[in-house]
Amino acid sequence: xxxxxxxxxxxxxxxxxxxxxxxxxxxxxxxxxxxxxxxxxxxxxxxxxxxxxxxxxxxxxxxxxxxxxxxxxxxxxxxxxxxxxxxxxxxxxxxxxxxxxxxxxxxxxxxxxxxxxxxxxxxxxxxxxxxxxxxxxxxxxxxxxxxxxxxxxxxxxxxxxxxxxxxxxxxxxxxxxxxxxxxxxxxxxxxxxxxxxxxxxxxxxxxxxxxxxxxxxxxxxxxxxxxxxxxxxxxxxxxxxxxxxxxxxxxxxxxxxxxxxxxxxxxxxxxxxxxxxxxxxxxxxxxxxxxxxxxxxx
Amino acid sequence: xxxxxxxxxxxxxxxxxxxxxxxxxxxxxxxxxxxxxxxxxxxxxxxxxxxxxxxxxxxxxxxxxxxxxxxxxxxxxxxxxxxxxxxxxxxxxxxxxxxxxxxxxxxxxxxxxxxxxxxxxxxxxxxxxxxxxxxxxxxxxxxxxxxxxxxxxxxxxxxxxxxxxxxxxxxxxxxxxxxxxxxxxxxxxxxxxxxxxxxxxxxxxxxxxxxxxxxxxxxxxxxxxxxxxxxxxxxxxxxxxxxxxxxxxxxxxxxxxxxxxxxxxxxxxxxxxxxxxxxxxxxxxxxxxxxxxxxxxxxxxxx
Numbered sequence: 001x002x003x004x005x006x007x008x009x010x011x012x013x014x015x016x017x018x019x020x021x022x023x024x025x026x027x028x029x030x031x032x033x034x035x036x037x038x039x040x041x042x043x044x045x046x047x048x049x050x051x052x053x054x055x056x057x058x059x060x061x062x063x064x065x066x067x068x069x070x071x072x073x074x075x076x077x078x079x080x081x082x083x084x085x086x087x088x089x090x091x092x093x094x095x096x097x098x099x100x101x102x103x104x105x106x107x108x109x110x111x112x113x114x115x116x117x118x119x120x121x122x123x124x125x126x127x128x129x130x131x132x133x134x135x136x137x138x139x140x141x142x143x144x145x146x147x148x149x150x151x152x153x154x155x156x157x158x159x160x161x162x163x164x165x166x167x168x169x170x171x172x173x174x175x176x177x178x179x180x181x182x183x184x185x186x187x188x189x190x191x192x193x194x195x196x197x198x199x200x201x202x203x204x205x206x207x208x209x210x211x212x213x214x215x216x217x218x219x220x221x222x223x224x225x226x227x228x229x230x231x232x233x234x235x236x237x238x239x240x241x242x243x244x245x246x247x248x249x250x251x252x253x254x255x256x257x258x259x260x261x262x263x264x265x266x267x268x269x270x271x272x273x274x275x276x277x278x279x280x281x282x283x284x285x286x287x288x289x290x291x292x293x294x295x296x297x298x
Numbered sequence: 299x300x301x302x303x304x305x306x307x308x309x310x311x312x313x314x315x316x317x318x319x320x321x322x323x324x325x326x327x328x329x330x331x332x333x334x335x336x337x338x339x340x341x342x343x344x345x346x347x348x349x350x351x352x353x354x355x356x357x358x359x360x361x362x363x364x365x366x367x368x369x370x371x372x373x374x375x376x377x378x379x380x381x382x383x384x385x386x387x388x389x390x391x392x393x394x395x396x397x398x399x400x401x402x403x404x405x406x407x408x409x410x411x412x413x414x415x416x417x418x419x420x421x422x423x424x425x426x427x428x429x430x431x432x433x434x435x436x437x438x439x440x441x442x443x444x445x446x447x448x449x450x451x452x453x454x455x456x457x458x459x460x461x462x463x464x465x466x467x468x469x470x471x472x473x474x475x476x477x478x479x480x481x482x483x484x485x486x487x488x489x490x491x492x493x494x495x496x497x498x499x500x501x502x503x504x505x506x507x508x509x510x511x512x513x514x515x516x517x518x519x520x521x522x523x524x525x526x527x528x529x530x531x532x533x534x535x536x537x538x539x540x541x542x543x544x545x546x547x548x549x550x551x552x553x554x555x556x557x558x559x560x561x562x563x564x565x566x567x568x569x570x571x572x573x574x575x576x577x578x579x580x581x582x583x584x585x586x587x588x589x590x591x592x593x594x595x596x597x598x599x600x601x
Contacts, residue, residue, distance in 0.1 A: 032400050043416055050425055066440055125315075127308045141585055141586045142586055143558075145538070170328065173328030272424060287482060294525050
């Protein structure tokens, strides 16, 4: 068994060490490999501690010296979490439903509106398109903190305070999504669209039946970016009623419960992390295709 | 074309393109409502006294005068923000390029795993709170326990409430989270560099990987360099959540108080919306100015 393993290992080594392109030294490759391994450890270890903490029984959480890895793994923290959750006066499922709903509604709306606008901006010629796209790029240059206060006032005018719309609708108009979508659509050949137009296809049909299937990697990217933001949205500035609050807010309350809840808090972190991470791992190859076209052309 | 002809031409072509406008309308309406209009409103409100209860009252430059001449905490915040942005921005940006470039030649499976590893801290939500355990102030924190056992310190260090340590720790954690969307753009960009260019470069006398990087890879990736720079700069000036999670709000002696922390303090705790808007305008000008400057510099890469 061990022998087989090492043979597989040896078979895999050549592309890394031997069959080199010009301009590569073996010593350099080994150095790079060690360097990257150390860096990867720095990125990964805290996450491993976090996961390991979630499975530690209470006494192990407060051990001196602290152990990086769990000795007697237990699901107790997760059970505690569900007990705590049952005790809250809004049923826990309510928070889950809120977050799932706002994540899905926000993400679907964003992908649809951003791709529709990106199609027109990239493939149609009309006055103002360059200006509008320049505005979109410009808006990437400042963060949402700049617009926070006026947004609160605008939400008040719209009557969306204390409603999930205050989190969902702004997500539909996120500039980064439109930008990535438009850059990706430059790869769709104009001749293809032109021939469909000659065949009498209308613009919406071309968008939904020709362009959209071709830019699938771009949607996946938008889904991940949007999903990640909405999944973690606490909504603390806009939402006040307990029954409208999303999941991260409720879990944040548990974490804030102090030292007695250290175990449950660790479990919370793991639960919140797993969903976006899984979505990314499943779709990462598609994301890479979109990112290849993400650049800003001069 | 004369101006009048141009105008008429524009009007007719606008009328012809009604369908295009229909396509962009839903997105643009939302984009203008929640992004463009708020920037303009911030600028307007920054010249007023406004507390959300009474209508805003125009007070001229007073907010900005108070901000720069009387608000000592703001001056600390500006200093901290510049330190954080000047360190984590460029370092995070260069590291994400370096890692993307170095892992590119690994076998596919290792490369994919590494991309997930580097990106994981960014998408794992509130996972950065684990650093509070690493730097906990009692002997059970990982950092303290290691130092105690090695005999380097005699008593646990209060990492996150000691002014001297707060900033370095914040920088460390921000860098841990800096492999975001920009990193993904780099990974994709390096992967897509035309392989024939490297062969051609070898024939033309490029002798090691560093020359290859400077003369082939970097110039080829200019679009990604520009895009990631925007995300890196905007992100590094917007550091707030991580800083508060680590050292609290306010942190000891405002050690990692940033401009955004100050903005949140006045906007959502004190409800001094006019003053907070002035802070937002300063933040806006800083971010956009830094972005413009760096874009100009990056266009020179490889030329």
